[in-house]
Amino acid sequence: MRIVLVGFGAVGKALVGMLEAKAEELYRAHGLSPRVVCVIDSGGAAVAGRGLSAAALLAAKTRGGGGGGSVAGIEAEGAVGLRGVEAERVIKDTAADVLVETTPTSVRDASRAMGHLRAAMGAGMHAVSVNKGPLAVAMPALVQLAAHNRVMLRYSGTVGAGTPVLATARTLAAGDRIVRVRGILNGTTNFILHRMQTAGESYQDALAEAVRLGYAETDPSADVDGIDTATKVVILANAVMKMGATIGDVRVSGIRDIERSRVREAAERGMSVKLIGEIDATVGARGGAGRALSVGPAEVERGGPMDVPRNVNAVEFTLEKSGTVTLVGRGAGGDETATAIVRDLVEIWHEGGGGR
Amino acid sequence: MRIVLVGFGAVGKALVGMLEAKAEELYRAHGLSPRVVCVIDSGGAAVAGRGLSAAALLAAKTRGGGGGGSVAGIEAEGAVGLRGVEAERVIKDTAADVLVETTPTSVRDASRAMGHLRAAMGAGMHAVSVNKGPLAVAMPALVQLAAHNRVMLRYSGTVGAGTPVLATARTLAAGDRIVRVRGILNGTTNFILHRMQTAGESYQDALAEAVRLGYAETDPSADVDGIDTATKVVILANAVMKMGATIGDVRVSGIRDIERSRVREAAERGMSVKLIGEIDATVGARGGAGRALSVGPAEVERGGPMDVPRNVNAVEFTLEKSGTVTLVGRGAGGDETATAIVRDLVEIWHEGGGGR
Numbered sequence: 001m002r003i004v005l006v007g008f009g010a011v012g013k014a015l016v017g018m019l020e021a022k023a024e025e026l027y028r029a030h031g032l033s034p035r036v037v038c039v040i041d042s043g044g045a046a047v048a049g050r051g052l053s054a055a056a057l058l059a060a061k062t063r064g065g066g067g068g069g070s071v072a073g074i075e076a077e078g079a080v081g082l083r084g085v086e087a088e089r090v091i092k093d094t095a096a097d098v099l100v101e102t103t104p105t106s107v108r109d110a111s112r113a114m115g116h117l118r119a120a121m122g123a124g125m126h127a128v129s130v131n132k133g134p135l136a137v138a139m140p141a142l143v144q145l146a147a148h149n150r151v152m153l154r155y156s157g158t159v160g161a162g163t164p165v166l167a168t169a170r171t172l173a174a175g176d177r178i179v180r181v182r183g184i185l186n187g188t189t190n191f192i193l194h195r196m197q198t199a200g201e202s203y204q205d206a207l208a209e210a211v212r213l214g215y216a217e218t219d220p221s222a223d224v225d226g227i228d229t230a231t232k233v234v235i236l237a238n239a240v241m242k243m244g245a246t247i248g249d250v251r252v253s254g255i256r257d258i259e260r261s262r263v264r265e266a267a268e269r270g271m272s273v274k275l276i277g278e279i280d281a282t283v284g285a286r287g288g289a290g291r292a293l294s295v296g297p298a299e300v301e302r303g304g305p306m307d308v309p310r311n312v313n314a315v316e317f318t319l320e321k322s323g324t325v326t327l328v329g330r331g332a333g334g335d336e337t338a339t340a341i342v343r344d345l346v347e348i349w350h351e352g353g354g355g356r
Numbered sequence: 357m358r359i360v361l362v363g364f365g366a367v368g369k370a371l372v373g374m375l376e377a378k379a380e381e382l383y384r385a386h387g388l389s390p391r392v393v394c395v396i397d398s399g400g401a402a403v404a405g406r407g408l409s410a411a412a413l414l415a416a417k418t419r420g421g422g423g424g425g426s427v428a429g430i431e432a433e434g435a436v437g438l439r440g441v442e443a444e445r446v447i448k449d450t451a452a453d454v455l456v457e458t459t460p461t462s463v464r465d466a467s468r469a470m471g472h473l474r475a476a477m478g479a480g481m482h483a484v485s486v487n488k489g490p491l492a493v494a495m496p497a498l499v500q501l502a503a504h505n506r507v508m509l510r511y512s513g514t515v516g517a518g519t520p521v522l523a524t525a526r527t528l529a530a531g532d533r534i535v536r537v538r539g540i541l542n543g544t545t546n547f548i549l550h551r552m553q554t555a556g557e558s559y560q561d562a563l564a565e566a567v568r569l570g571y572a573e574t575d576p577s578a579d580v581d582g583i584d585t586a587t588k589v590v591i592l593a594n595a596v597m598k599m600g601a602t603i604g605d606v607r608v609s610g611i612r613d614i615e616r617s618r619v620r621e622a623a624e625r626g627m628s629v630k631l632i633g634e635i636d637a638t639v640g641a642r643g644g645a646g647r648a649l650s651v652g653p654a655e656v657e658r659g660g661p662m663d664v665p666r667n668v669n670a671v672e673f674t675l676e677k678s679g680t681v682t683l684v685g686r687g688a689g690g691d692e693t694a695t696a697i698v699r700d701l702v703e704i705w706h707e708g709g710g711g712r
Contacts, residue, residue, distance in 0.1 A: 018677075162678030167527040171520040175699030303659040305684040322518030322692045325685035328661040329678070336678045343531030
């Protein structure tokens with residue numbers, strides 16, 4: 001399986017390393033031999049028909065100095081570096097089976113990542129995206145494009161990452177009807193709210209602590225305003241409930257204005273305040289996606305499975321027949337996201353008839 | 357898809373009803389039209405090439421009076437009742453695609469259910485078993501038999517039932533390595549231990565309460581001695597970690613001798629005593645299945661995702677890269693188990709090339 005990787009940050013690096021470390025295991029268990037034949041970053045591309053090694057890619061990235069290095073500076077036998085080339089052009093020109101899109105998510109400007117996915121699928125490649133931007137703004141169109149080109153589009157790293165939220169949802173939906181989903185899908189906000197509850201801190205102090213410990217970025221807007229959770233709600237609603245939604249269909253409120261007193265008062269009633277993304281499938285059936293999807297602060301039972309600490313994620317599925325099923329685990333992180341990409345690649349390999 | 361159903365108790369009845377209720381949905385979502393062409397119970401069989409209706413089957417079962425009724429007493433157009441026939445014979449003679457085995461589990465005498473599965477797979481049918489007996493005593497042989505006959509053997513209702521424990525484990529194993537599994541897999545024992553903890557009752561009193569409320573059977577040995585949990589450990593270890601184990605490989609201790617003081621003392625340390633089934637894959641790699649598999653009372657963090665109340669199940673997977681993932685949900689029950697069977701049928705349909 002020949003892979004084009006776009007983006008060579010924490011996730012891209014973890015992926016290339018993981019594919020090398022797991023090469024033998026992937027072949028033994030699935031008959032799969034993944035080969036990264038092209039890596040594209042903001043400075044250019046590295047190409048090698050026989051595969052690029054993690055060591056050579058990392059060396060090129062480091063060589064630039066001061067963070068200016070690009071994989072285009074690669075020096076390795078059989079590898080060619082292409083400085084300043086246009087990503088879409090390189091994608092179209094590379095003979096590969098799958099594109100993996102790992103550039104940073106931006107909902108406001110998703111056009112570049114969208115271009116990568118379009119170029120790949122248009123050229124007959126399967127696509128794996130861990131970038132949530134294109135899915136948030138245009139998932140129904142991307143799904144259609146994949147169907148039109150008879151390729152697979154996978155994105156299991158976008159929701160829950162190391163915790164297989166989408167796969168679990170699909171399994172549940174195969175035997176029963178999912179009537180409601182409630183998820184704690186953003187680690188940063190959960191860290192802040194958990195901290196407000198356990199340490200009695202104000203929102204500002206808890207946020208500062210999250211930034212200090214690396215749980216929040218210096219501009220945490222996408223997290224604390226609920227945008228990140230909303231993108232995940234859109235992806236879940238489309239992937240599992242076929243709602244055909246985009247981010248404009250989600251009623252979103254964040255946690256910026258949460259008062260310490262609200263958190264304390266909930267705790268006194270045996271409840272914890274969480275930022276909850278919710279999909280109400282019964283509303284969806286009646287009145288369109290708009291009213292079915294929401295993100296906002298809400299309460300969960302203290303000590304229950306949804307009362308997760310720190311930056312842990314949790315998703316509760318309410319089923320028509322089988323009660324509730326809750327999945328708890330780590331959310332994002334370079335390794336976790338790379339793990340999800342590997343899962344997608346294995347799935348594409350099997351569904352495409354590989355290993356039969 | 358033509359189905360032979362063996363066993364017409366709570367699960368069998370729920371399944372036939374569910375297939376009727378979901379007929380339109382299964383066709384719309386998966387292109388699947390399941391048809392129950394043969395039902396076998398201890399009194400005989402009912403056969404109808406165009407499919408048996410739930411109403412006619414239930415009427416036949418009721419007609420016997422005093423619980424003596426058999427589906428063999430069926431009265432419906434196109435249906436034939438066969439009294440006192442041998443199950444294996446009927447299975448072999450029926451032109452069907454899948455056998456569903458739902459007779460009650462017995463680890464001590466699994467031979468009858470084993471015969472049903474062997475007969476079906478030998479005749480080229482796929483098999484779905486929610487009976488854990490044959491899997492506990494001879495899962496490696498059954499898996500081999502399925503491979504030899506190029507049919508699929510599914511059993512997702514045996515572990516967690518409504519909660520997709522096996523499917524989640526497979527998903528996790530596709531992207532990462534599972535190094536340890538710890539599960540609360542038996543509702544009866546969890547009800548008893550939770551009751552001892554929250555109400556301060558003795559084991560005997562808590563057991564009596566479990567029997568009174570229908571959470572335990574009048575002979576609860578298989579549950580409280582850990583046998584039921586051990587069968588689930590065997591199935592998980594084989595299905596996901598390919599350990600080739602049988603129930604003799606599990607070191608089992610139950611909860612009969614649990615003292616109230618032990619539960620109380622653990623609670624004081626912030627821990628809850630649970631009956632835990634454990635698979636340690638690192639031991640398995642070094643020293644064979646025997647030392648890797650165990651069932652016994654152990655402690656979990658109070659308020660953590662494994663600290664589930666009443667008869668809820670929970671399974672914690674420890675992954676090499678992605679930390680822990682915990683799945684929490686209802687265990688057994690007629691509807692939950694039927695849901696799992698429907699999931700298996702959909703999977704068999706898709707993997708067998710249906711709906712492509």
